[in-house]
Amino acid sequence: METHRQKFGVHTYEVDAFGTIAIPALSGYLQEVAGQHAASLGVGLDVLMPRGLTWVLARQRIENPVPIVLGDRLEVETWPAGIDRLAALRDFVVRRADGTEVARATTQWFVIDLATRRPVRPADVLDARFPREPSPPVLALEPGKFPELRAWEHQKRFHVRYGDIDVNMHVTNTSYPTWAQEVVPREVFSGRRLAAVEVQFLAEARYGSAILSRLAPAAQEGAYAHAIVREEDEKELARLVTRWVPRAETVLPGA
Numbered sequence: 001m002e003t004h005r006q007k008f009g010v011h012t013y014e015v016d017a018f019g020t021i022a023i024p025a026l027s028g029y030l031q032e033v034a035g036q037h038a039a040s041l042g043v044g045l046d047v048l049m050p051r052g053l054t055w056v057l058a059r060q061r062i063e064n065p066v067p068i069v070l071g072d073r074l075e076v077e078t079w080p081a082g083i084d085r086l087a088a089l090r091d092f093v094v095r096r097a098d099g100t101e102v103a104r105a106t107t108q109w110f111v112i113d114l115a116t117r118r119p120v121r122p123a124d125v126l127d128a129r130f131p132r133e134p135s136p137p138v139l140a141l142e143p144g145k146f147p148e149l150r151a152w153e154h155q156k157r158f159h160v161r162y163g164d165i166d167v168n169m170h171v172t173n174t175s176y177p178t179w180a181q182e183v184v185p186r187e188v189f190s191g192r193r194l195a196a197v198e199v200q201f202l203a204e205a206r207y208g209s210a211i212l213s214r215l216a217p218a219a220q221e222g223a224y225a226h227a228i229v230r231e232e233d234e235k236e237l238a239r240l241v242t243r244w245v246p247r248a249e250t251v252l253p254g255a
Helices: 023-040 045-051 175-182 186-191
Strands: 004-009 053-063 073-084 087-096 101-113 118-120 154-159 192-201 210-217 223-230 235-246
Touching: 004 023, 023 045, 023 053, 023 073, 023 087, 023 101, 023 175, 045 053, 073 101, 154 175, 175 192, 175 210, 175 223, 175 235, 186 192
Parallel strands: none
Antiparallel strands: 004 073, 053 101, 053 192, 073 087, 087 101, 101 118, 154 210, 192 235, 210 223, 223 235
């Protein structure tokens, strides 16, 4: 199967206080190009939703070793990477206009029945053009769930906003890294850049819920474990691991 490519420019509203792309914005690029490719293959939301089905991101790993900055022109390349039980796999590579690779990502997607909110077999939905056998991913995913976060050093509380809700009427996947980032200590955000994130989505969140974002340091230097929890019933909505690398010394505005 041919890959799909789409170009993006990095705008002022997509970068952080230091002019570096925010990971949720980069994740948004991936979601956009995945949706465009799915549509071109006849399984976009315009086709699935009238059938009572939709795509939902189940897991995502993004590695961004090279800083992406304001004004960069990017090309995102994506392709289906097979099926693993109930998950349709999709990989991505992100390059600057000069061909320099700046990021890559691997994802797992469920096709969800909108009435039951349960996954259906992707092989029953995707036509023969989609590969069935998984190909080697551009990034490896460890099997199983991340360990439960039983103790944490920092916690913040949020309410789900209208702006967090997507066409599936639940919280969009890009809100979870945003909530995770908000609980990182100020000195980390000031002195380090978010260079990698992996998210495991466990349950849906909807408008009106109060959300608790929790953080604890992980074993690797600059890495943190996160849990996103619904306050009303302590239901875990997502587990994340983020990795932060040093950035050029900059004073955070207001510091």
